[in-house]
Amino acid sequence: MLTEKMALELIKSTGALREGHFILASDNHSGHFVNKNDVSTQPYILDELAKSIADHFWGEDISVVAAPAAGAIALGNRVAAHYGRSVISVFAEQEEDRFLFHRGYARFIQIGTRVLLVEDIITTGKTTSAMIKAVSDLGGQVVGIGLLWNRNLEGLEVPSYACVNKVFANYESENCPLCRAKVPIDTEVNKHGREFLTKYGENPASWPANKGS
Numbered sequence: 001m002l003t004e005k006m007a008l009e010l011i012k013s014t015g016a017l018r019e020g021h022f023i024l025a026s027d028n029h030s031g032h033f034v035n036k037n038d039v040s041t042q043p044y045i046l047d048e049l050a051k052s053i054a055d056h057f058w059g060e061d062i063s064v065v066a067a068p069a070a071g072a073i074a075l076g077n078r079v080a081a082h083y084g085r086s087v088i089s090v091f092a093e094q095e096e097d098r099f100l101f102h103r104g105y106a107r108f109i110q111i112g113t114r115v116l117l118v119e120d121i122i123t124t125g126k127t128t129s130a131m132i133k134a135v136s137d138l139g140g141q142v143v144g145i146g147l148l149w150n151r152n153l154e155g156l157e158v159p160s161y162a163c164v165n166k167v168f169a170n171y172e173s174e175n176c177p178l179c180r181a182k183v184p185i186d187t188e189v190n191k192h193g194r195e196f197l198t199k200y201g202e203n204p205a206s207w208p209a210n211k212g213s
Helices: 004-013 036-040 043-056 073-081 126-137 191-200
Strands: 017-023 029-034 064-068 088-095 098-100 114-122 141-150 160-165
Touching (some): 004 043, 004 141, 017 191, 036 114, 036 141, 043 141, 043 160, 073 088, 073 114, 088 126, 098 126, 126 141
Parallel strands (some): 064 088, 141 160
Antiparallel strands (some): 088 098
């Protein structure tokens, strides 16, 4: 199994670990961003990380690997592949504040089905909680959570394994030192930077942290 140091070096080698000024899905700001899409561009590395997750949960008698769309689909599929033909790979799609299994996938999760959740990155745990509920609503049991990177070390609802556990500082918009330093907001790695600039404007003076200063 990969050590955490080895996993970190693999992820870094894809260029996934970015530094700058990023808006996260939680609307918080951070000077670091892990771009899971970069990891997926290198299937060999993704497969090595997936095997590490599968190895950790090998004895859990898993029937289904479930991932949230869209970022974790490839990782979840590779994790399931390491269990052989007996394990199904499915994904759930977000609708407002919940996740649902469409495309006929719900038929694979019934009362007592043992499910491994696979995510790319956990920051607030909100998606994870919604995925656990989606499985539970169908009668399934989440027996573990496997992921590439855990940015939230406060603990999860079920046993978890992350290839890398590392927390980066997050800031609310009103108290962001990066905004006060006028560090440009990244608009490449996700949509949230563009949404922030659409809402508040390109001029740092109009950003919440700088109003009244």
